[in-house]
Amino acid sequence: MSAVEVRGGAVYDRGYRPYEGRRGRRGAATFALYKASIRRALGIRRSWRQKVAPFLLLGIVTIPAIVNVGIGYVTRNRSLLDRIQIITYRDYVGVSSALLLFVALVAPDVVCPDRRQHVLPLMFARPLTGVDYVAAKVAAIASIVFAFSFLPQVVLFVGNMLVSDSALNYFTGHLDVLWKVPLSVALLALYYAVVGVAVSSLTDRRIVAGATVIGLFLITSIAAGVLVGNNFRFEGGSPAAVINVLALPLYLRDLVFLGHIDPASPLNGVTNGGLLAIATYVAVLLAGMGVLLRRYRWVER
């Protein structure tokens, strides 16, 4: 093979091209931050280690749906009374509360590094305000929690429909699920996202934030358990049950699915228990948003 004779060459400087296309403002910047936060939370464009936790958790929360559909398939030829159903759509919203672990892991990861690595000044030098930043971060976490809670429910619904005697009858017989599940899951996702991001915004250390999120939920659930006692099913519950920030969205789930507080819940028998649950839920959301807006009120900082 003969050597190629190189007579000369040139390295061209591509110079600088001004951008003359479409340019968005606050909305576009907020959406860009929302997308970047979702990518970060799911480990997209990051090493495989960052992808393990979210997708493993998605797999885990989907298992009950798959098992339920499998059992439904095995028992499909039995009479309706003998068919086994291990989980209901309402129960499944409770399973999704396990996504709190995901929030404790991911919310600090999408918030803390921005402060720790001093990225915030760069962000707020863009057409972006503190409100936009908070909206993008909360929406990103809430979207993922919603998706991870909703997808198993879709698997459960479609699976149950397919193994039923008549898919059409199953569908028409469960139309209420089509709004109850998204609504209750949305309430859960928004709540966990606001609390998780608000707590994470108070520190720039991820591990401290994650531990604080889990600690908050554990301590309040233990405190509520002590205050309410164990015989709430028979002796009635206590208004103190609402201090359990882990279970609070599940009371709202019961209101969505049942129209009243579940008699098996620690709010059983409490006068205006439903209103109390809604008011506490709203108060926690407002407090969380207040913390966030104060932490990211960038002007004058």
Place this chain on the structure above:
Amino acid sequence: MFIARPQPPASSLSVAPRSHAGARSCQTGGLVDDGPLLRIEGLTKRYPGATALDDLTVELPRGRIGLVGANGAGKTTTFRLLLGLTHPTDGSVEVCGIDVARDPVGVRSRLGYMPEHDCLPLDQTAADVVSTFGELSGLPARAARQRASDILDLVGLDEARFRPIGGFSTGMRQRTKLAQALVGDPELVLLDEPTAGLDPLGREDMLALVARLGSFGISVLMATHLLDDVQRVCDYVVMIDSGRLVVSGATESLLERTGVVTVDVGPGGNALVTALQQHAMPAVAADGVVEVTIDGDEQLDLVRDVIAELELPLYRLSTRLTSLDEVFLRRAEHTT
């Protein structure tokens, strides 16, 4: 064989035509505003127990502007006020004719900002970071990715763009910071101490990049306490001290003639010194050249004649100018 890069424009991707002399006019809702780049009037910023800026009034043209002052002089506060990230106690700021107090988001969409301190997410690649900041500047995702690639190439990070920033040297991080400031195609870029922490070679490269920004039609406001950097790349200087304006003006106009002439006659410098001293002219040989203190054009003619009499080669004869350091020190003393 390494072949030096030609200066732009060199290809079809070169600089688009500008409205005038490389400077880009501010676009305001389709109208071209040829007014000053920055108009600062009576700007005052007081914090509890400290005054960061005190009645600063200055009007700046498009181009490369140096904002000079010692540490704590008010440079960073000025940047924060320009970005609308803090409210002035008194006074007003206009960027490209837009009042920052009325439309801070609109102003920020026209600016690029390179802070002095570390500000990059270390676990992400330069390409990801710059394209994300492009999107945050309002560019569509595809355009942001394309521009991120182009800009990283421009700042010399073309081959390193897919590496995590955590593994970058200080110089590479500074270039990445500059790239994120440029990716949104700003009309004005604010550079806070862009050469801080760089070695001499890195500093040269960074100053060369800053100098090129002017030819791209991007105005530059460079805050630094290194007057030499400003003297080399800026065509306009604003000097502040303790929040007060010391002096502002075109760099050339601030540099005054010192009355010292530098003469390079090669190896015959000592002979020239002796001959000039015989004519009662103070002359010394220093660093291979001869420095002569003159008083008027007649003495300058005399220097020329002496060189001719000695039949020495004349390589250079120039009037030494004051440095910006001297201007700053003298004016600052005068102000206080």
